[in-house]
Amino acid sequence: MSDNTPIIFSPIKSRRSFDEIALEVKELIFKGVLKPGDKLPSETELARQFKLGRQTIREALRVLELSGFITVQKGYGGGPTIADNVLSRIGSLFFDALRFDKISLEELTVARIKIERMIMGEVFSSIDEKGILLLENNIEKAKHQIAIKKMATSENLEFHQILAVSTQNQVFAIVTGAVLGAMGAVMSNLPKDVSVSKQAIVFHERILKAIKQKKKRLAIKLMQMHLEQSKEGLEKSPGKLSEKVQSSGRGAAEDLLLEE
Amino acid sequence: MSDNTPIIFSPIKSRRSFDEIALEVKELIFKGVLKPGDKLPSETELARQFKLGRQTIREALRVLELSGFITVQKGYGGGPTIADNVLSRIGSLFFDALRFDKISLEELTVARIKIERMIMGEVFSSIDEKGILLLENNIEKAKHQIAIKKMATSENLEFHQILAVSTQNQVFAIVTGAVLGAMGAVMSNLPKDVSVSKQAIVFHERILKAIKQKKKRLAIKLMQMHLEQSKEGLEKSPGKLSEKVQSSGRGAAEDLLLEE
DNA sequence: TCACATTTGTCCGTATGTATC
DNA sequence: AGATACATACGGACAAATGTG
Numbered sequence: 001m002s003d004n005t006p007i008i009f010s011p012i013k014s015r016r017s018f019d020e021i022a023l024e025v026k027e028l029i030f031k032g033v034l035k036p037g038d039k040l041p042s043e044t045e046l047a048r049q050f051k052l053g054r055q056t057i058r059e060a061l062r063v064l065e066l067s068g069f070i071t072v073q074k075g076y077g078g079g080p081t082i083a084d085n086v087l088s089r090i091g092s093l094f095f096d097a098l099r100f101d102k103i104s105l106e107e108l109t110v111a112r113i114k115i116e117r118m119i120m121g122e123v124f125s126s127i128d129e130k131g132i133l134l135l136e137n138n139i140e141k142a143k144h145q146i147a148i149k150k151m152a153t154s155e156n157l158e159f160h161q162i163l164a165v166s167t168q169n170q171v172f173a174i175v176t177g178a179v180l181g182a183m184g185a186v187m188s189n190l191p192k193d194v195s196v197s198k199q200a201i202v203f204h205e206r207i208l209k210a211i212k213q214k215k216k217r218l219a220i221k222l223m224q225m226h227l228e229q230s231k232e233g234l235e236k237s238p239g240k241l242s243e244k245v246q247s248s249g250r251g252a253a254e255d256l257l258l259e260e
Numbered sequence: 261m262s263d264n265t266p267i268i269f270s271p272i273k274s275r276r277s278f279d280e281i282a283l284e285v286k287e288l289i290f291k292g293v294l295k296p297g298d299k300l301p302s303e304t305e306l307a308r309q310f311k312l313g314r315q316t317i318r319e320a321l322r323v324l325e326l327s328g329f330i331t332v333q334k335g336y337g338g339g340p341t342i343a344d345n346v347l348s349r350i351g352s353l354f355f356d357a358l359r360f361d362k363i364s365l366e367e368l369t370v371a372r373i374k375i376e377r378m379i380m381g382e383v384f385s386s387i388d389e390k391g392i393l394l395l396e397n398n399i400e401k402a403k404h405q406i407a408i409k410k411m412a413t414s415e416n417l418e419f420h421q422i423l424a425v426s427t428q429n430q431v432f433a434i435v436t437g438a439v440l441g442a443m444g445a446v447m448s449n450l451p452k453d454v455s456v457s458k459q460a461i462v463f464h465e466r467i468l469k470a471i472k473q474k475k476k477r478l479a480i481k482l483m484q485m486h487l488e489q490s491k492e493g494l495e496k497s498p499g500k501l502s503e504k505v506q507s508s509g510r511g512a513a514e515d516l517l518l519e520e
Numbered sequence: 521t522c523a524c525a526t527t528t529g530t531c532c533g534t535a536t537g538t539a540t541c
Numbered sequence: 542a543g544a545t546a547c548a549t550a551c552g553g554a555c556a557a558a559t560g561t562g
Contacts (some may be wrong), residue, residue, distance in 0.1 A: 016529070030359045042547060053531045055315055058548085059322050062278075066326035067356060074548040075539025085356045090350055094434070096327060097346040103430045111431030118378050149480045171371035174354075175435050189446045276549070303526055313551045318528090335526045335559025 017052055021060035022067075029069060029082060040070065040080040087174055094178030095185070105186060109231040112179050113224065116160060119176065120207075120223045122167040124216045131166035135208050138162055142201050152197040159204050186234070196233055198204050202225065277312055282319035289329060289342060298331065300340040347434060351441015358442060365446065369491040372439050376420060379436065380467075380483045381425040384476045387411065391426035394467050398422055401478075402461050412457040413447050419464050445493070456493060460486070 026035045039048065043061070047054045061080055064070045068081045068089035098108070138159050145152035157180045164176035203226035210219035224259075288294045291516045300306065303321070307314045321340055324330045328349035357363045383391075398419050403488035405412035417440045424436035470479035 005467070018529090027357070041540055044547085055532095056530060058315075059319065061548095062319050062322040063326055066323055069356075073539085074537080074546095076544095076546050078538085079545050080548095084360070084362070086353055086360055087362060090353045090357065090438075091317050093327060093346060093350050093353065094438070095330075097350065097430070097460045099436065100329075100344070101348055101430045107431055111429050111435075114378055114382065114432075115375075115435075118374055122374065150530095169367045169371050170357070171367050171439065174357075175371075175375075175438075178433065191548070237290065244443075273542080278549090304527080316550060319549095332525095332528070333559085336524095336526045337560055338527050340528095404558090476553085 006088075017059035018056050018063060018114065021046075021050060021052070021057065021062035025060070026067075026069060027183050034082050036082050036084040038082045040078045040082070057124065063208070087177075090174050091177045091181055094135065094174075095181045098178075098182045103182075105234060108179070108182055108186070109227070109234060112183060113227045113231065115179060116163075116227060117220060117224055119167055119172055121216070122162055122169070122172065122222045123211065124219070125212065126168045127166040131162065132212065134162045134166075135159065135204075135211075137202055139201060142204070146194060146198055149194060151192050151194060152201065154184065156197060156200045156204065157184050157187075175213070179244065190234075200230065211226055217250070265382070278316050278319035278323060281306075281310060281312070281317065282323035283287065285320070285324055286327075286329060294342050296344045297340050297343045300342070302339045304408045320495060347437040348441055350434075350438040350446065354438055354442035355445035362376070365494060368439070368442060368446070369494060371489075372443065373491065374436060375439060376423075376487060377480060377484055378428055379424050379432050380480045381476070382429070383423055383471065384474065384479070386428045387426040387433065387471065391422065392472065394422045394426075395464075395471075399464055399468065402464070403458070406454060406458055406461065409454060410462065411452050411454060416442060416457060416464065417444050417447075418459045450494075460490065463489075 025034070025040070034040075041049065043054050043057050046052075046057045050057065061070065062071060064080070065072060066089070068085035068087070071083045071084060071085070072078070072080050138155060142152040142155040142159070145155055161176060161180055162174070164173045167173070203222060207219055207222045210216075210222055237246065285294070285300070292385035293421035294300075302311065303314050303317050306312075306317045310317065321330065321332060324340070325332060326349070328346035329343065330337070331343045331345065332340050354363070354368075357369065358365065398415060402419070405415055421433070421436060421440055424433045427433070463482060467479055467482045467486065470476075470482055
C-alpha cells in the first residue's frame with residue numbers, strides 16, 4: 001500500500017566525493033566540453049588533479065560507467081573514454097526490471113501487442129525510404145537463415161525494432177528494445193522450430209507490403225494477428241517468465257550470504 | 261547500418277571480480293532469495309565471505325546501487341539493503357538521455373501522450389474498486405498540497421502511475437514509471453507555478469469521473485486533452501531541455517581535465 | 521549529554537594482470 | 542621479447558556518520 005508512493009525522486013544527499021566527481025564529469029559532457037570518443041586522464045592522474053584518492057576516483061568511474069557515460073579499457077593506451085551508452089544502459093536496466101518484478105509471460109506478450117500496435121500506428125507518419133530499405137534487408141537476412149535451416153529469431157525481433165526506430169522517436173525505440181530484449185530471452189529458452197520463424201517472416205512480408213501501400217489499418221491488423229499468433233505459440237510452452245529466464249545460477253553466494 | 265542492431269545485450273566480458281559479485285547478488289534477488297528490505301552483510305564481512313578485498317566489494321556495491329538493486333546507509337545499523345529502485349534508476353537515466361540530447365523533450369512528451377492514451381484504453385478492462393480508491397485518495401492529497409499553496413507535481417504524476425498500475429500489467433507500470441520519472445525530472449527544473457498543478461487536478465477529477473461512469477471514449481479524450489495541455493505548458497518554457505536543465509556549473513573540473 | 525560500537529567513506533602503498541608499442 | 546602505461550586488486554589505516562546505552 002505505502003509501496004504505491006511514486007518512484008521518481010531520490011533525495012539529493014550526495015555528500016560522497018565520488019558522486020560529486022561523477023556529477024562534474026557528467027556536466028562537462030552535457031555542456032559539450034567532453035564528447036564521445038574523448039579520453040579522460042588515467043585514474044592516478046585524475047586522483048592527482050582532483051586531489052582525491054584513487055579508490056574514490058575508481059568509484060566515480062564506476063558510477064559513470066554504470067550510467068553509460070564512459071567505458072573503461074585496461075592496458076597500454078587504455079583508460080576511461082567518453083561513451084554514449086546511456087540508451088543501452090536503459091535497455092538492460094529495463095530487462096532487469098522485468099526480471100526483478102517477475103513479470104508473467106502473459107503480461108509481457110499482452111503489453112507487447114498493445115505497444116507494437118501503437119507503434120505501427122506511428123510508423124506511417126514517420127517512416128522513410130531508408131527505413132523501408134532496412135525492413136527489406138532484414139527480411140532477406142531472415143530468409144537466408146531459413147534457407148540454411150536455422151532459426152531467424154533475432155532477425156525477426158530486429159524487424160520489430162526497426163519499426164520502432166522508424167517512428168523517429170527514441171522513447172519508442174528504447175521501450176521496444178527493452179520489451180523485445182525480454183522476449184528474446186524468453187524465446188531463447190524455447191525448443192527450436194524453424195517453422196515458427198518461417199510463419200513470422202510471412203507476416204513480416206505482408207506487413208511491409210501494407211506499409212509500402214500506405215494501408216495503415218491493414219498493417220495494424222496484420223501486426224495484431226502476427227503477434228496474437230506468436231503469443232499462442234508461446235503459451236503452448238508453459239511457465240512464467242520468471243521461471244524461464246532465470247539463468248541457472250548454482251548459487252555459490254547463496255550459502256555464504258545466508259549463513260548468518 | 262550495423263548500428264541499427266538492437267541494444268539489448270552487452271557482451272559478457274566481465275572478468276572483473278566486482279562485476280561477478282554484483283551479478284551473483286542480482287541472481288539471488290531474481291531468484292527471490294534476497295528480497296527488498298533484506299540487509300546484506302557489511303563490506304568487511306562480504307569481503308571475508310567472498311575472499312576479496314574490501315575495495316572490490318565496494319565497487320560491486322556501486323554497481324548494484326547504480327542499477328537500483330541496493331541502497332547503502334552509513335553508520336551504526338547501516339550497510340547495504342536490498343531495494344527496488346530499478347524503475348527510478350531507469351527514470352533518471354531517461355533524464356540523462358534527455359540532457360545528452362539523445363531524446364528531445366518533444367519526443368518524450370509525444371511518446372508519453374501515445375503511451376498514456378493506450379493505457380487509458382486498458383484501464384477500463386482491469387481497474388477495480390481499490391484502484392478507484394487510490395485515485396480518489398491521490399486527488400485528495402494533491403488538493404491538500406494546493407490548499408497549502410504548494411505544487412502537487414509528484415502527486416499529479418502519481419495519478420498517472422496509479423492508472424498504469426491499474427492495468428494489472430507490470431510492463432505498463434514499468435514503462436510508465438520510467439517515462440514519468442523523466443517527466444518528473446524535467447518538471448522539477450521548471451519555475452514553480454501552482455496554477456499548473458491546479459489545472460492538472462481538474463482534469464484528473466474529470467478523468468476519474470469518466471472512469472467511474474465507464475465512459476471509455478470520454479476518458480481517453482480527456483486524457484489526451486490533459487496531456488496536450490501539459491505539453492503546451494512545457495513548450496512555453498523556451499528552448500530545449502538541454503539548455504534549461506544545465507546547472508550553472510562553474511567548471512572547476514573543466515580547467516583541470518583540459519590542461520593537458 | 522556523553523561515550524561507544526558499527527559501518528561507510530577515504531586515503532596510501534604495493535603488487536599483479538593486461539594491452540600496446 | 543621487453544618496456545611501458547594502464548586498470549584491477551590487496552591490506553591496513555584513519556575519518557566521518559549514525560544509532561545505542
